[in-house]
Amino acid sequence: MANESISEQERHQREQILELDHEELLIEEVDDDSSDEDRHAIGSSSSGGLTFNTGLASLHTYLGNVEDTHHRDRVGFLEGGDIFSLPIFYLEGVVLFPEAILPLRVIEPNFIAAIERALTQVDDVSSSIIGVVRAHRNGNSGQRASFSSVGTTAEIRQYRRLDDGTLNIVTRGQHRFRLRRPYIDSEGVPCGEIQIIKEDLPLRTPIDALGDRLPLNKGSEENSDESFESSLSLTEKRVHQSAIVSCSEPENGGDSGLGLGKSSMSLSRTHSQHVNQSRRRFSRTFWPFWVYRMYDSYCLAQKASDMWKQIVGAPSMEGLVKKPDLLSFYIASKIPVSESTRQELLEIDGISYRLRREIELLESVNLIKCRHCQTVIARRSDMLAMSSDGPLGAYVNSHGFVHEVITLYRANDLTLVGVPVREYSWFPGYAWTITNCASCGNQMGWLFTATKKNLKPRLFWGIRSSEVSI
Missing domain, CATH: 2.30.130.40 (LON domain-like)
Known part of the structure; x- marks a missing residue:
């Protein structure tokens, strides 16, 4: 049933494309000062016209029936x-x-x-x-x-x-x-x-490093510990136990209990009970809890997801927070940075290290510049998700060249070359025009203009990630 629903959806989207293809080509004069209404039309419903379906670009329908x-x-x-x-x-x-x-x-x-x-x-x-x-x-x-x-x-x-x-x-x-x-x-x-390459497992903060910072359930504290450990895989349990065992060993040797009387053994049991009751209040790990959280894959995944939502917006990462390994690759594949930086992310071994680097990049992404002359062509706030995959995606042209493209609502200091072309458009319903850097003449990407009167946004820019520095 799932496959049938998917194919039905694709058929419906292809019918939309055919409808757009039959429309008369309408190219308006390029105006960089597009209205905010155009910018926010993506994904919203409009009673007066058609908005672009971002799912069309991710289907790569320009390749034909595959x-x-x-x-x-x-x-x-x-x-x-x-x-x-x-x-x-x-x-x-x-x-x-x-x-x-x-x-x-x-x-x-x-x-x-x-x-x-x-x-x-x-x-x-x-x-x-x-x-x-x-x-x-x-x-x-x-x-x-x-x-x-x-x-x-x-x-x-x-x-x-x-x-x-x-x-x-x-x-x-x-x-x-x-x-x-x-x-x-x-x-x-x-x-x-x-x-x-053998990938590592997501790192988790040992529960004892959290002390009394975890909320207690209605059950006993010991049951909370058992509940935590029961959610771990076998490998994660070994890592968790090895993290706490070194600090939970008794200070005296193994013979310290020999020769004790009943009162001494009773005292020992009382002390053991006290230790168990205090295990949530005192860390048995070497480092304090906040150090572990710096490398806790799940904490980092939540932080990266929240930052992505705040800075980039679409697509939502919430569904991948519980899968830090997939989230780290997904953000790396969508984050609008230069190709050399993305190659750096690919080569990082370790989920937590990759997520930490992605958080740094999300915090620093601001200006988008021409790689050759460092002319500022856009800002972070100008990014626009014209695909359900986000503001960055890979597309191939008719000559076989693959381009990773950042889509922008607005761009500066770019010049147009030639006339708009409707054929082989990566975004159905839009014609493309080559655009160069106005300062150095480097080919930066394309301007996409709507070919249907009520299609929004009226225009947007597609900039090659290989030609920018961020």
Whole structure:
């Protein structure tokens, strides 16, 4: 039933796209001083006109009718430490994270053969899997590209073969990996020997570090401790016990109880009961509770989620607070920062460390500048979520180049090049125009203008994350 409802929803959205395609193209004069009404039209209902459906952009409908592949059976699952070889896509300006969506246009014959080979493999854990690694140039465009050492495996979820033999595919990130050895296979396809990175578990503050700061339930204090420990996995229980056992050992040796009389043993039992009753008031861990909370994955996840809601807004992160590992990757894939900073986030080992870095970035995100001349083109408050995935998303053009784009309600010091183009628009109902930095002439992205009279917002900007510094 779930699959039927999803397909019904997609059919309805595609009908909306066809309706937009039949409308007469209407391009108005570009005006940077768009009204606040246009800015807040996203996601709101309007009695006087149509507002843009942010779910359309995340479907990548410009790729056409793609066929699902995720229903195919998989022989096994990848685990941390696994080593194997697979085709590698080196993409400039792109950093793929686990669970993130990446669309691709596969044009070159050798890569087409590699994709088809991956799709037809049914007896291997790498079936329908490719690797994605960021390529970058430190100098001018003529300089030889360098490749990052950490990438992400991507499962081919949808594909479509066009009449000219090229492929449109939609992939989803799965596992981080380290690139051990890049090579070119006999068919001329870039491949690599990779090793899957083993991810850590979310860290939790030992309950004894909290002392009397935790609210007591109606049951006994000991039952509260037992309730806490019962919610932990086996590995988390071992970490929790190891954190408190060093400080809970008796100061005297193990023979201290030998030779005691009844009164002494009674005194010992009374002392033990007192210790149990005081365990919630005094920490048995080495560090105070606030130190542990600095690295508690769940506390950091809540803080990151709250900051995201305050600074960026959409999409909501509340549903992932109890899954700090997924939340850390999700924020990393959506946070509107430069590609080099996002690569830094991908290479961080440790959920808590990644979340702490993301919190720092959310606190510091303010000005969006041209990477080449440092001209300020926008502010944090100008960000606009034109996709249900948030203000940053990956899109592929008709020539196969993938761009990670930050969408903005307003931008400054940009010039337009050429005329608006309606074909192959990433945002159905909008035409795109190339835009350059007015100071240095660098190609920054595109201006998107509505092609339907009542579609809101009337215009917005899509800026390449690879061309900005934040």
